[in-house]
Amino acid sequence: MTGVLASQQIQTLIDTGALSASPPIDPAQVQPASLDLRLGTRAWRVRASFLTGEGRSVAERLNEFEMHQVDLTEGAVLEKGCVYVVPLMERLALPEGLQAVANAKSSTGRLDLLTRLITDGGTEFDRITPGYTGPLYAEICPRSFSVLVRPGMRLNQIRFRDGQAIVDDVALRALHAETPLVDGDAVIIDEGLGFSVDLRPASGDLVGYRAKPHTGVIDLDRIGAYDPAEYWEEVRSTEGRVILDPGAFYILVSREAVCIPPDYAAEMAPYLAMVGEFRVHYAGFFDPGFGHSPAGGAGSRGVLEVRCHEAPFVLEHGQVVGRLVYEKMAARPAQLYGTGIASNYQGQGLKLSKHFKSV
Structure with missing residues (x-):
């Protein structure tokens, strides 16, 4: 298959x-x-x-x-x-x-x-x-x-x-109708499942983090060891917008909670080069079972790694910044993401890497 x-x-x-x-x-x-x-x-x-x-x-x-x-x-x-x-x-x-x-x-x-x-x-x-x-x-x-x-x-x-694994938009719409891939009513399917940035959190005004320019070394073997304040500046907004600085690196979060059913995988990709002077740095793979629950009503946010390019850019709440390209699995995995294996980011919201202490 x-x-x-x-x-x-x-x-x-x-x-x-x-x-x-x-x-x-x-x-x-x-x-x-x-x-x-x-x-x-x-x-x-x-x-x-x-x-x-x-x-x-x-x-x-x-x-x-x-x-x-x-x-x-x-x-x-x-x-x-x-x-x-x-x-x-x-x-x-x-x-x-x-x-x-x-x-x-x-x-x-x-x-x-x-x-x-x-x-x-x-x-x-x-x-x-x-x-x-x-x-x-x-x-x-x-x-x-x-x-x-x-x-x-x-x-x-x-x-x-x-062989060919990518799920086209027609099949993706059918899959979403059968098993909701994203929460909410506004579903954008255009060469994949579009997702947007969340700059109006349900509580508080913390919308992301910006990497500090001069920091210490990070030992990649040390988990939960580092104080986020030594490496990151908090990004807060009460207006549903942030201005990205050229060359700066940001951790933001998607507005949508997404789901990857057990018989599918997904890869994060940029939405359109023309939407702004920034890039979602995308780590890449979403495993089968990410955000999925057999009982339904689940979903996990996608963490966005964003870098601004030549000019300062205003990023606004709900702006589409990327897409998930779904792929069919050749077989259902023996173990799913978040089920029976260590999965650091299942059910995540705005979250730094596992090397930092929880905020």
């Missing part, structure tokens, strides 16, 4: 050697519709981000752009504003017809930690062609905070697709 491979199908890829690693893949890496990827033992500091290009290897390109190497074995700091390439522990030997796509994990995106997958012969970030055989690399650029990393840390994840 075509679609996004579920956890038990990913396990089959591991068992057959299409997915391999040294050390071997930990069962905890397997998520409902994706596999977490682990950092290796060394990082290359490079002069600039790059794509490998057809017929060339990442190793060749590193020889061109390397500045120095960093041993991660005992832990090392990746500095804000610098670009690094880290070989991953996993490698692929995909069968023909099976393609893959990667994206940053939720906590990675919420730290404004730009993380993209590159491969030998690759002409796009985060896209792996059908039948690819070879190593995997993470390009990492800390944008707001310097971070302490170690081998085995999982900053990005990979999803596998067999």
Whole structure:
């Protein structure tokens, strides 16, 4: 059956050697519709981000752009504003017809930690062609905070697709009629499910957070350890609007509570480039079961990672800022997001990454 491979199908890829690693893949890496990827033992500091290009290897390109190497074995700091390439522990030997796509994990995106997958012969970030055989690399650029990393840390994840998986707008409307995908009456379906920003919270006037420009290092292994006030400024509004500053990074939240039914997955994507001088940094994947409850009436907000570009921009309550592109699963996962596995963001509202103390 075509679609996004579920956890038990990913396990089959591991068992057959299409997915391999040294050390071997930990069962905890397997998520409902994706596999977490682990950092290796060394990082290359490079002069600039790059794509490998057809017929060339990442190793060749590193020889061109390397500045120095960093041993991660005992832990090392990746500095804000610098670009690094880290070989991953996993490698692929995909069968023909099976393609893959990667994206940053939720906590990675919420730290404004730009993380993209590159491969030998690759002409796009985060896209792996059908039948690819070879190593995997993470390009990492800390944008707001310097971070302490170690081998085995999982900053990005990979999803596998067999054939066409995207649900078109006609099918998406039918699915929404059967199982509401979003709360409220105003449903926007246009190349996916549109979602907007919430700048009028049900209580209080806290609408988001803005990253402070000069902060300490964040150790990615420390969970619930950091005081948000040392890294973030609170963004408050009583008017249902905020003015985004160029170059600043914001954590906001969607107005809608969204649901991903068990037989589907979703990927967050920008809505339209023309709607404003900002970008939703989108961490990416929404697993089957996100915001879903068999009893109905559930849903979880989507956290928005927003960066303003060339000019200050007024963002207003209810403005559409992104869309969820739904994909059919090839099979229902053996375990769903928020059910039987550790799921940090099920039922979330406005929430920083798991590294910070709860507000």
